[in-house]
Amino acid sequence: DTGVSQNPRHKITKRGQNVTFRCDPISEHNRLYWYRQTLGQGPEFLTYFQNEAQLEKSRLLSDRFSAERPKGSFSTLEIQRTEQGDSAMYLCASSFPTTGNTIYFGEGSWLTVV
Amino acid sequence: KNEVEQSPQNLTAQEGEFITINCSYSVGISALHWLQQHPGGGIVSLFMLSSGKKKHGRLIATINIQEKHSSLHITASHPRDSAVYICAISLGWGSGGSNYKLTFGKGTLLTVNP
Numbered sequence: 001d002t003g004v005s006q007n008p009r010h011k012i013t014k015r016g017q018n019v020t021f022r023c024d025p026i027s028e029h030n031r032l033y034w035y036r037q038t039l040g041q042g043p044e045f046l047t048y049f050q051n052e053a054q055l056e057k058s059r060l061l062s063d064r065f066s067a068e069r070p071k072g073s074f075s076t077l078e079i080q081r082t083e084q085g086d087s088a089m090y091l092c093a094s095s096f097p098t099t100g101n102t103i104y105f106g107e108g109s110w111l112t113v114v
Numbered sequence: 115k116n117e118v119e120q121s122p123q124n125l126t127a128q129e130g131e132f133i134t135i136n137c138s139y140s141v142g143i144s145a146l147h148w149l150q151q152h153p154g155g156g157i158v159s160l161f162m163l164s165s166g167k168k169k170h171g172r173l174i175a176t177i178n179i180q181e182k183h184s185s186l187h188i189t190a191s192h193p194r195d196s197a198v199y200i201c202a203i204s205l206g207w208g209s210g211g212s213n214y215k216l217t218f219g220k221g222t223l224l225t226v227n228p
Contacts, residue, residue, distance in 0.1 A: 033215055042118075042200055042218030043157075056215070089155050102162055103147070103216065108155035 004106035006092050012112045013082055020078045021109040025094030029104070032075050034067055035091040036060065037108070043091055049075060082113045117141055120201050120219035127226050133188040135222045137201030140182065144204050147216060148175050148186045151198040160186070160199075191226045198223050 005024040013019050025032050030051050035043035046065070048056045051072035061067075064082075069075040079086055089108040119138045127133055137146070148160040161168050161175040163184065168175050172191075177184040188195055202216040 035216075035218075037155075040220070042202070042220045043216075045215045045217070048215055091155070091157065093157075102159055104159065105149075105157035108157075110155065 004092055004094055004104050006090075006106035006109050008109060009107060010110045010112075012114060015084060015113055016081055018078065018080045019082060019111060020076055021090050021092075021111075023075045023077070023092030023094075023106060025073070025075070025092070026096075026104055029094035029096045030072065031095045031097075032069060033093045033095075033103070034075070034077050035093065037089045037091060038087075046077075046090075079111070082111075084113045087111055087113045116219065117217050118201055118203055118219035120199075120222050122222060123220065124223045125225070127191050127224070129192060129226055129228050131191050131226075133191050133195075133224065133226075135186045135199050135201075135224070137184045137186070137219060138182060139184075139201075139203050141203070141205065143179075143182075146177055146184050147202040147204070148184070149200040149202060151200060151221065153197075157200070188224075191224075193226045193228050196224055196226050 007022055011019055032049040034046040036046055037043040045058050046061050047067050049069040052069050064080045067077045089110050091108045092106040093103045095103045117140050121136045145162050145164045147162050149157050150160050151157045163177045172189045174187040198221040200221040201219040
């Protein structure tokens with residue numbers, strides 16, 4: 001297993017377009033988190049899944065954002081009608097209780113909205 | 115006021131110097147994480163602490179729960195240590211994995227010159 005995988009790594013899109021990011025967590029990790037990070041800031045929590053259930057969403061996640069984890073494995077984060085303020089890095093992380101809740105991060109997906 | 119405050123924001127050192135990065139937080143926590151982020155995005159977990167002190171190679175992390183303060187030390191710093199170091203907290207134990215979502219500081223940009 002090579003860790004948490006995210007793709008695409010970079011996405012440039014025009015304002016108003018939809019984008020989708022995918023996260024493949026470490027196998028058997030039942031907890032999956034999405035964070036957003038803008039330049040010069042620490043990451044901010046967006047949403048959390050335990051298996052396929054989305055158990056928490058931040059107020060940062062507007063109606064244009066939707067996340068799914070349909071089979072409790074990979075997850076997708078879709079942004080509809082992108083705005084320039086959505087430009088950020090979207091980070092995925094996963095963890096599993098018996099590994100002491102150490103959190104493993106992906107490399108992130110950079111979004112630039114032009 | 116951010117729940118997690120780091121200092122300094124920027125730190126420049128000469129190779130071989132002993133480095134300290136500080137983190138203060140304002141709420142009760144279950145664990146504190148020190149993370150490393152290199153340019154380009156990927157975040158690596160360095161330490162997860164709930165008490166005392168941990169050491170890994172040239173890195174040492176300490177936490178004082180009563181004082182709500184943690185420090186990350188790097189001994190014999192090297193240019194390859196140049197990165198952003200981020201302190202993050204998780205707020206609770208319990209069965210809910212959302213308790214493990216992280217609240218991040220803004221990070222400390224460390225530059226170690228040869």
